[in-house]
Amino acid sequence: MHKHAQALGQDAIHVADHFGGAHAWQHLTLGQIAGWQPPPSYVGRSIGSSSVNASVNVEKSVDLYGLRPSNDDQLAGIRKILDGETEKERRKQGDGDTELMKLSCIQLFSRGILNDILRIWSAKTASMDADCSIDIQLLCGAGLDATIEFLKKTDNDLARSALLRIGKCEATGDFEDFTIHQKMKFCEEYYS
Template sequence: MDQDESLHRYGLHPAGTDLDAVRELLADHTRRERRAQGDGDTELMKLCCVQLFHTAALDDVLLIWQAKSAGMDADCSIDIQLLCGSGLARTKAYLSSRSLPAAEAALERLIHCEAAGDFEDFTTDAYAARWAAYYAA
């Protein structure tokens, strides 16, 4: 499945019954990208992260982080803000509560990006609207 097929099948706001398929698709392409840069479809990975952002489920934060950190192309394609579907404060609190190396790395990056101004005026609604416009084009 490619980005266009996923967008057609699931839309930007997948129904609850489709979320597991989106997660599996993201996990599969994350594994591919980790195996060899370029093997994963980073545009599809980005879309999956956008779809999961809209669910605002904290359980998806580390899955999105794994995708973002799968390789250089994925890191550039997947915005750090996509970890924050539940908001920046809730995401940081969630990551702080997890004693996993991936959670610590994600939290460190969030803090660094926040200090650099990447979350200035960030709201989940405005960020979601940006992606709606992006995929409508």
């Protein structure tokens, strides 16, 4: 495992800033990505002041959440970590922890929630490093067919670009023999 020196607390991002439209990801605010809205209690709080420790790294995240988070509070923490690291990486390649971003995507993949697909895609497309670190299959925690159907029904540029990439990757064999179970088994062996 690699050492990760970056901490969320160094560049704490106020959640309210995202929802005020100050930060856009591919012409979409975070709130528009998969329609997720923060509960009122999060508005104005920084990521570092939440229940997520400001010095989260890969090892700490595995300790806190495991590879298969078991409840909504854990998912909320993982999403905050991923959103913060994605924003840092999007601002300047290398500022976000792409290994932590990959782990967060794996954790979300394990739950297979359709509304996390565009969050994972946004993380993957934050930079060239992130694109290489985060496997395209991690968009498909709900299954390849369900993911494609969701993206077809989601009318925005982010969904269209994800759908296009999945189509190209299918054509080149990246999804040959893909199963959620096999992907998680591989991830569990990697992080053990």
